[in-house]
Amino acid sequence: MINITHKSPTLRKAIAQAIVKVSKPETILAVKNHGVPKGDVLEMAKTAGLFAAKRTADMIPDCHPLPIEFTAVSYELGEMEIKILVEIHTIYKTGVEVEAMHAASVVALTMYDMLKPLDKGISIEQIKLIEKRGGKSDQKTDFS
Amino acid sequence: MINITHKSPTLRKAIAQAIVKVSKPETILAVKNHGVPKGDVLEMAKTAGLFAAKRTADMIPDCHPLPIEFTAVSYELGEMEIKILVEIHTIYKTGVEVEAMHAASVVALTMYDMLKPLDKGISIEQIKLIEKRGGKSDQKTDFS
Amino acid sequence: MINITHKSPTLRKAIAQAIVKVSKPETILAVKNHGVPKGDVLEMAKTAGLFAAKRTADMIPDCHPLPIEFTAVSYELGEMEIKILVEIHTIYKTGVEVEAMHAASVVALTMYDMLKPLDKGISIEQIKLIEKRGGKSDQKTDFS
Amino acid sequence: MINITHKSPTLRKAIAQAIVKVSKPETILAVKNHGVPKGDVLEMAKTAGLFAAKRTADMIPDCHPLPIEFTAVSYELGEMEIKILVEIHTIYKTGVEVEAMHAASVVALTMYDMLKPLDKGISIEQIKLIEKRGGKSDQKTDFS
Amino acid sequence: MINITHKSPTLRKAIAQAIVKVSKPETILAVKNHGVPKGDVLEMAKTAGLFAAKRTADMIPDCHPLPIEFTAVSYELGEMEIKILVEIHTIYKTGVEVEAMHAASVVALTMYDMLKPLDKGISIEQIKLIEKRGGKSDQKTDFS
Amino acid sequence: MINITHKSPTLRKAIAQAIVKVSKPETILAVKNHGVPKGDVLEMAKTAGLFAAKRTADMIPDCHPLPIEFTAVSYELGEMEIKILVEIHTIYKTGVEVEAMHAASVVALTMYDMLKPLDKGISIEQIKLIEKRGGKSDQKTDFS
Structure with missing residues (x-):
């Protein structure tokens, strides 16, 4: 584990995404219409x-x-996929990008678990960092 | 949570994958050559x-x-990606596909965390079930 | 920890309750109308x-x-309180009454945490076992 | 989860209670006299x-x-009840009242679990905040 | 992780020990006389x-x-040491020796943590398996 | 739990050790040569x-x-033992010696678990603090 004792705490932000791909539009409709038996x-x-x-x-x-x-x-619902966006902030010595990606992956896995009785063809795609701000290597600068 | 009290325990198996996509071949070489500072x-x-x-x-x-x-x-190392395969077995009343997918996603996130100092362009792709055996809806039958 | 190695697994059920008492009807209305900022x-x-x-x-x-x-x-919403009911089943050598009471208490604490910006006078009352079935000392026999 | 990045850390204190109600004085005596088989x-x-x-x-x-x-x-033992008091301090940007209530509830549930072989009529009552100090809405001012 | 799906559950028992060595008899006396500030x-x-x-x-x-x-x-208190014994039973396909050793080590570490304000010379010694019964390689046969 | 609200955060360091004693040189050789089936x-x-x-x-x-x-x-491999050293740093109000000892004990227990199929005579010895720096009672002063 990297030594961060010498670093200064600053405001750090990260946004990560994960995409849940379904195999038929009815799956997304069930999500929208609260028609999924598990809740x-x-x-x-x-x-x-x-x-x-x-x-x-x-x-x-x-x-x-x-x-x-x-x-x-937050979520963006398409016809055949759900885009999951997780934004995390901290004031600390290291960033929260892995935290945001981990949270996004668990949101996606929870959806997979709840939807698999309805749709056997679901996969999780494109878990990645979208924005990061506050460390030495900002990927984007507009994080207002 | 679904009621499984009435179900009988049987041998259940699942294999799931996750793919870690890197942005340059040097990242994979560092993994192979034990050249990653975090371990x-x-x-x-x-x-x-x-x-x-x-x-x-x-x-x-x-x-x-x-x-x-x-x-x-287990792993399959390509030039620009690492395929992660997780196989889980249980003897129980419900399957282990979400367990295999969850484990695969955490293996991938650990790689992301260890490799991000070397490569800012990593994403995690195609977390999905590859094989499942032992419940009522086997996806493949040859799980020897 | 009591020795249960010699006991036989049987179907065990428990229902426990917890009651969240609020200090004004508007709090319950906010719950019903999805008007609570935390979600x-x-x-x-x-x-x-x-x-x-x-x-x-x-x-x-x-x-x-x-x-x-x-x-x-499950929930029963009154004018000034929410009754929480948690039902748990297992097939094992010991019962699930503490599990049901623990879950009910965490449901109530989550409500307290989400509602405290709206209502400073909330308390949690009557965490107790309502029904238990399957061990040697059933409290009620009709658990259909 | 509420954004607290802009808040300043201050000393925060909370005291919460939970009450374990028993159905007979012998239960309290067993607690006092170390006569409970589980410890x-x-x-x-x-x-x-x-x-x-x-x-x-x-x-x-x-x-x-x-x-x-x-x-x-800390505890106050009555003839037919045990009052549990949990006090927590932090120096942080948000208070510890839910932490104190959660700890009090788990203390009470542990008592329930240990005492249920002796007394089938135990319930947990009045989990609530007693005092809070350090945020914008002190409930009491004398927290010396 | 070793595959145990093919194994049969049997009664398994293990006893492990850990020894907490102190640097002066007063430390043990403080334990016996309930004179340790942390509890x-x-x-x-x-x-x-x-x-x-x-x-x-x-x-x-x-x-x-x-x-x-x-x-x-259980404990055996000497003049300059405390022997910790942890016994665990299960009915399962694999033994509980690591579980017993892990529990013994945490008991010892808790003692270390509680006693270090009183005694700067404490160490933990001889965490090991004492008895094991129920698998193919019993170390002792008399586990009554 | 001791009240540390009044203390100031400073850089704290601790090094703890644990020793895994094996019963035959082949066990250490298997570790060195990556010849242990569990990994x-x-x-x-x-x-x-x-x-x-x-x-x-x-x-x-x-x-x-x-x-x-x-x-x-880090590790020091002898002919019949492995010495485990864990060093931890924090900037906080209390030290990390128990953290270092706890980590060392879990490293040792993991080795025990992985090596027990090869060697039935392993024990864990001398879990203790080696160096501590940053609180009021430094045990050694040279922690550069």
């Missing part, structure tokens, strides 16, 4: 993501434990 | 995956806790 | 309860780890 | 409460992880 | 050990999750 | 130790949660 997919997956953001250092060996000070989970 | 990527990621398989019910709301009785993590 | 109270609290049921042995020293095979969270 | 109820429940205080953010979705810097568990 | 050392350490037994698979990569069906923690 | 012992045990360092407050009742800002695991 409200968007709310339950968001809740699982809030927990996952906080437990990243428990799952990834080299991640430093850090104070998660803001987490937001 | 041995393949061994550390495998270890994180063993833990993740066992903690799936802790991360995904509707997953039943179940006895993970075998987990194997 | 959908009933769905998020239910999700937290599903996790809590599975983590009871992690929180209570003498609780045996056991296979939670069914969990349901 | 020393007051010490074991206190230990469970210390852990629970630290794991609140793991159980409640919107709770921020924060540095618990002091936890004390 | 009752023997009860709190036992409680930590009960939790640790159940969380072994969470800490050790290749340990299978298994149903802990009995745990007992 | 790469040194890498897997190190990974388990990184997680354990971060989870100390989850296992030891009175340990404060704190920001682990550096962890290093």
Whole structure:
């Protein structure tokens, strides 16, 4: 685990995404219309993501434990996919990009778990960092 | 959470994959040549995956806790990607596909975390079930 | 921790309750109308309860780890209170009453946490076992 | 999860209570006289409460992880009830009232679990905040 | 993780020890006389050990999750040391020796943590398996 | 749990050791030559130790949660033993000696678990603090 004792805490932000690809439009409709037997997919997956953001250092060996000070989970529903966006902020010595990607992946896996009785052809795609701000290597500068 | 009290335990197997896409061949070479400063990527990621398989019910709301009785993590290294394969077996009343996908995603996230100092263009792709055996809806029959 | 190696697994069920008492009717209305800024109270609290049921042995020293095979969270909304009911089933050597009470308490605490910006006078009352079936000391016999 | 990046850390204190109601005086006597087969109820429940205080953010979705810097568990034993008091301090940007209530509830549940072989009529009552100091809305001012 | 799907569950027992060595007799006297400021050392350490037994698979990569069906923690107090004995039983396909050793080590570490304000010269010695019964390689046969 | 709200954060360092004693030289050779069926012992045990360092407050009742800002695991292989050294740094109000000892013990237990199919005579010895720096009672002063 990298030594960060000498670093100064600054405001760090990260946005990560994951995409849940379904095999038929009815799956997305079931999500929208609250027609999934296991419950409200968007709310339950968001809740699982809030927990996952906080437990990243428990799952990834080299991640430093850090104070998660803001987490937001949002969705963009397409005809055949759901895009998950997770934004995390901290004031600490290291960034939160892995935290955001971990949370996005758990949101996606929760959807997979809830939707698999309805759709056997779901996959999770493009878990990646979208924006990062606050360390030495900002990927984008407009994070207002 | 679905009621499984009436189901009979049978041998269940699942294989899931995740793909770590890098942006330059040097990243894969660093993995192969043990040249990553944070440590041995393949061994550390495998270890994180063993833990993740066992903690799936802790991360995904509707997953039943179940006895993970075998987990194997293997890799296929290409020029620009690493394919992660996780195989899990249980003898229980419900399958282990989400467990295998969860473990594969944590293996991939551990790689991302270890490799991001070397490569800013990594994404995780195609987390999906490859094979499943033992429930009512086998996807493939040859799981020898 | 009591020795249960000699006991036989049987179907065990428990229902526990917790009551969230608010100080004004507007609090309950905000829950019903999805007007709570932190999110959908009933769905998020239910999700937290599903996790809590599975983590009871992690929180209570003498609780045996056991296979939670069914969990349901339901609500009865009154004018000034929300009654939470958690039902859990297992097939194991010991009962799930503490699991049900633990899950009910975490559902209630999640509501408290989400509602405290709106209502400073909330308390949690009457966490107790409502029904239990399957061990030597059934409290009620009609658990259909 | 609410954004607290802009807030300043200050000393925050909270005291919460939970009440364990028993159905006969012999139950309280067994606690006092170390006559409970599962062990020393007051010490074991206190230990469970210390852990629970630290794991609140793991159980409640919107709770921020924060540095618990002091936890004390104390008891008032009546003839037919045990009042549990949990006091927690932190220096952080948000308060510890949910942490104190969560710890008090786990102390109470541990007692329930240890005492249920002796008393089938136990319930947990009045989990609530008693005092809070350090945020914008102190409930009491005398927290010396 | 070794494949145990083909194995049959049998009664498995293990006893492990750990020894806490202190640097002066007053340390042991403080334990006996309840004179340690942090609390009752023997009860709190036992409680930590009960939790640790159940969380072994969470800490050790290749340990299978298994149903802990009995745990007992006992002590032998000498003039300059405390011997900790942890006995665990399960009915499962693999043994509980690592679980017993893990619990014994956490009991010892809890003592270390509670006693270090009183004694700067404490070490933990001889964490080892004392007895094992139920698998193919019993170390002792008299486990009555 | 001791009140540390009034203390100032300073750089704290601790090094702890644990010794894994084997019963035959072949066991050490198998570790060196990557001949252990369960996997790469040194890498897997190190990974388990990184997680354990971060989870100390989850296992030891009175340990404060704190920001682990550096962890290093190193080994000295003898003919009949492996010495494990864990160094941890934080900037906080309390030290990390229990964290270092806890991590060292989990590294040792992981080795025990991986090596027990090869060697039935392994024990863990001398878990103790080697160096500590940054609090009021430095044990050694040269921690450069």
